[in-house]
Amino acid sequence: MTESTNEEQFERLWLRISRAFFKSDPMNTGCQENECFDEYERIADAATHYILEGSSEAQAVRQALEDSFGDWVTDDNVAAVMDYLRA
DSSP, X not given: OOHHHHHHHHHHHHHHHHHHHHHHOTTOXXXXXXXXXXXXXXXXXXXXXXXXXXXXXXXXXXXXXXXXXXXXXXXXXXXXXXXXXXX
């Protein structure tokens, strides 16, 4: 795979994950109400990297959320994002 193909793959995956975080707002930050479209971008970036390194989507979502929110992350937070990813 070429570097541009890898970048395109990353961008498509990142956009999908970023939208899922924004739409689900798993940590109830109020990003939609406050139009903070970039609220979860860094977390989506981490999740995308975890997936490309071999983690499942659910593992990647959990790890990325835990990187930012620690012990506050629950199964329900992860499930909220996964519901959007599966839609």
